[in-house]
Amino acid sequence: MDKSYSNNYPIAIVAPLPEDYEIAKALLDEPEPEFHLISSGAACSYGKVGPHNVVLVGRAEDMTNVSVFVKDTVDDLLEAFPSIRAGFLIGVDATAPEESLAKPGDIVVGFPQGFQPGQVQFDTNETSNSKRISTTFEMSHPPSCIKSAINTLQSSEGRQQWGRYLQDQSSRAELDSTKNCQQLKQDLLKPNRVLCGKVASSTSLFYDRDLTNKVGSVNKIMCFERAAACIKSRLPFLTVCGTVSSTSSSSLSLDESVIRRIRMATVIYTMLISHRISTAQLEDEYAFTDRFQYDPFDLESAxxxxxxxxxxxxxxxxxxxxxxxxxxxxxxxxxxxxxxxxxxxxxxxxxxxxxxxxxxxxxxxxxxxxxxxxxxxxxxxxxxxxxxxxxxxxxxxxxxxxxxxxDKVIVWLGYLSGNATKLKSAITMLEAQVAELPGIPRKWPREDPRWKSQWRQVEASLGPFCRDGLVDGLESFMQKPWFSRVWVLQEVANAKNAIVICNLGEVPGWVFALLPHAMDVEVTEQCQAVLDIMPHPSTPSTSRKQTRNLCNLLWKFRGCKATDPRDRV
Structure with missing residues (x-):
């Protein structure tokens, strides 16, 4: 294919199942003749969905190793179409665990929810042996243009659009095997429920129903599937699954015609997301081939x-x-x-x-x-x-x-303003004032009364009404989210030297740590605990370690947060 022509296709849909591929192909406007990608042998069609040029690939001949087929197909796809900016993958054999909100017939979109990733890859054998999920990769978040389209479709108006779109497109998507299915035509009057949540992908599904339910419940998994198990985690494809089975004891096996209907609806919903993507937002996205990929890391080395x-x-x-x-x-x-x-x-x-x-x-x-x-x-x-x-x-x-x-641990606190600016100026004055003193003031212990004396001189030079503003400035510093992080325990405690930086400038860590004492201000127990473990010239690191008690530290940090709650473990 001519490279300049292939650069005009920014959206890709990967449909491994032959039937899904044929349905998607039938829904393309202005379709071009089908061909096959060279390395993977995947079928490839392209046309339009709404205002967008879309390339469709898939139709695996052997569904046993469908995840390998998908990986090879995606590699082939991105080489042939280097300007792909948004991508979708139609899931295979989507199964909902017992406690999942998803039920057979529902469409599950692998979309991040809070701190939960939208999709994970895991090792089935290791999970079966350990009886707990052995996650290998968390997939990257989908591009912003896809997020916006999905958020729009999750609204009340968006759900109504989905119902109308399903009816409008269903007749186009009917294949020879479904045209005479009366039940299918009746079911198409009812739009499938669409849920966003975590999709877990592996090369094979569990045979153990109880293990499926346990892993699904503990890890808040909406459904399991097989197509995305080997795709590179940094490629932000969005997996869309039609739930065709459940491990619930009360769930019945679905009739083949019903399964076909679910698959058809899943493909149509994927087309709807593609249709709703903003052209302007899509143009602002980076091509998948321009996104950074990490080289493999030797886990046996230091x-x-x-x-x-x-x-x-x-x-x-x-x-x-x-x-x-x-x-x-x-x-x-x-x-x-x-x-x-x-x-x-x-x-x-x-x-x-x-x-x-x-x-x-x-x-x-x-x-x-x-x-x-x-x-x-x-x-x-x-x-x-x-x-x-x-x-x-x-x-x-x-x-x-x-x-x-x-050599140094840099503490970034972020942006500060108001009275924090006044405090930063006062700290600069303190540093300059102390630098002119004989001896080595930086060796003074933090509790040395001379620090209070030096600070009173700073306040005196700023005027009689400065104190309230300076105290408020200190509170602004101490209220920054950094002080509530779990990880500061080891980051600061292990530092040989520390420096605190914000938009106002930088302060040596040892100076910052003595401010509450010098200013005669009491800060929260947690903030003080952080300051106490900061390195100071008068306290060697070995001495700092000896004076810290793990139980006391953990108690003082009991209110700390982690960006990912799992990091508290």
Missing amino acids: GFRLVLLEKGVQSQLRCRLCQAYLHDIIPYEALSYSWGDQSTPHEIVVDEKTLSITESLHEALWHLRKPDEDRVLWVDALCIDQTNIKERGHQVSRMGEIYKKA
Whole structure:
């Protein structure tokens, strides 16, 4: 195919089941002649769905290894159509566990809900042996244009549109095997219920009904299926499943004609999502081939990744990843920050590809970037493939060591204003004032009364009415989400040196930690516990470890949060 022509197709639909493929093909407007992709042998058709050019691939000949077929087909697809920006995968053999909200006949969309990913891949054999899910990958979130379309269809008006669209398209989608099915035609008058939730994909389904129900219940799985088990986790395909069976003891086997109806409705709903995608939003999406993919990581080594934040002042942040080893350390700084809201991702360039990160991390990197010098950092969201569960576990077990061997731990608090600005100016005055004193004031213990004396001099120079504003400024700092994170326990406790940074500038960690004492202000028990474990020149790290009691720390941090609640374990 002519590359320039293939670049005009931004949406892909993968339909492994031959019948699903034929239904989707019948629904394409302005269809072009079918051909086959070279490596995978998958059938390929293309045409239009609404205003969009869409390429359809699939029709596996052997459904036994359908997940391998899908992987090979997707690789082939992206090589032939490099401008794909939104992709859909029609699930295979979707089965709902007993406690799932989904029932046979429902359509399940693998869409993230809160902290739950929209789709996971897992190992069936390891899960069967351990009796608990052995997740290998969490799939990337679908593109924003798909999220917007789905959110629109979840509204009351959207559900009505779905009912009308199903009726309008059903006659076009009827195949020879379904045209004379009277029950099917009657059922099409009732639109299938559509649910968004977690889809779990594996190369084969469980034979054990009880295990299916247990794994489904514990992990809040809406349905299990087989098509997406081997697809690369960083490719943001959205899996859409027609639930054809359930492990509920009260569930009956469905008639073949009913199953055909469910599959037809699933394909039609996928077409509806494609139709509802905003053209403007689609154009703003990055092509799948331009999205960053992590190289495989050696889990047997004591290695980890570092990110080189490239110097510059341009709007686009650019990074490069490199391999490092705990036994052969190169100088680097480790970032400690709060992940924040993940609903508004920002893109950066990593190794010439795009990678989505949270707004909070984007702000941190923006302020950490130097105009004339590259900066070597360890950042969890960049240096760990967060979709790879085994790698994530491997690296989490080494995080204490990673923070310990960093030259400096950078604490990013985010944006502050108002009285926090006044406090930052007062801290700068304190640092300058202390720097002129004889001896080494930075060696003074935090509880040394001389700090209070120095701070009173700062307040005196600012005027008699400054104190309330400075105290309020300190409260603004202490109320930042970073102080409520679970991970600060090991990130700060293992630091050799720490620095606190926000949009107002930076403060040495040891200076920041003594502020409540110097200002004679009491902060929350949790905030004080964080400050107490910050490194200080007068307290060697070995001494800090000896004075910390794990039970006391855990009690003080009982109110802490993790971006992902599972990280509290």
